[in-house]
Amino acid sequence: MKFKEILVRYGELSTKGRNKKDFINRLRDNVRYSFNDIMPLKIRAERDRMFIEIENDEKSKVLMERLPHVFGIQSFSPVASCGKDLDEMKELAIEILEDYRDAGDITFKVEVHRTDKTFPLNTHELQREMGATILPQFSNFTVQVKKPDVALRIEVRDDAIYMMAQVIQGAGGMPVGSNGKSLLMLSGGIDSPVAGYLMMKRGVRLDAIHFFSPPYTSDNALQKVKELANGLTKFGANVRLHVIPFTELQVAVKDNVPDNMSMTSTRRMMMMVADKVREEVGALGIVTGESLGQVASQTLESLTAINDVTSTPILRPLISADKLDIIKIAMEIGTYETSIQPFEDCCTVFTPASPKTKPRLDKVQHFESFTQFDELIERAVKNRETYIFPQKEVKEDKFADLL
Ligand code: ATP
């Protein structure tokens, strides 16, 4: 096995000045978390890059498969190293390039970076010397300086020579957890898991909350949401899911608020419950999958009426996204197939025939004022079920007798 390590280049965190150390530590912890199943993993974190030791082919395969999902990584490369001896270097270079011998015609260059200024050959000399050794050995290689198919990068560092030929794109973004925690309102639909993913990419750790209305919504619908919450954990962190018994509140809204305003009122109840749970779990923001104009509850007027119940920042990463673009991301991150399973969500069941697209806040407030919603909200918060993903054991289900 020629490659002994994987070199990881940091993403945006390199620009973070004094927070840099925290970011690097967080990334290292997240890598450990993501590769929990192949521990121990030796990780060496330096100021500008990180090295993960590859002990065997099996570990290497898992690392190459999963590293592209870890946020905070710009790119990574399997890297080999040798002593500062020209013969050793030539031998290693040829060994690395063997992988491309049968790959058809290839454009190629040698790229030298020399930080050890005591090395006897300077950058150009070394480049020429290595090129002159390599090229006659590979009849399918031609030299091309700009955008070659393969660039053999040789780094002459103080401790050793490092060589790599492949740069693999990382997920970018920031390490999950480096930008605090928020509560994701997770329905069973296409949008909210995508919204959660995008916030995780910006370094936000998530708890999720789901509103469940048995017997109007089935256990299948809840199962689907659990699957989605679990799916989000592959991006580098545990996700806790709070399932709220929402039937009582939803029925109270239906019975006390006129039909055309019940949708707005339901959303306000959801937001109030979410805000209380948010506070209890120590999250700073609430994330939703809302996208402007998509449905009646997502007009600016509706969003204003919903927002009115809290001053907590509501993060809506999809607000300007087109549905087709959202679907594309859902497919890429593997949530789409789960999201399109046809199980009713609590909102779909109670959706009135013609919800107001421009609800008036004062009217909604007026109709809500005749009912003691506070008590119902408290009860919903208190009676929530919490699940932790990735899930190791199945918890007993409080909702079982309601279904
Ligand atoms: P999604 O595809 O995420 O369900 P949607 O386009 O169906 O979104 P709505 O049903 O209007 O839109 O929901 C808007 C947002 O409200 C959702 O993205 C989600 O964040 C939140 N939401 C809706 N229903 C629920 C629910 N049952 N539990 C938790 N959050 C919900």
Ligand code: MG
């Ligand atoms: Mg929905």
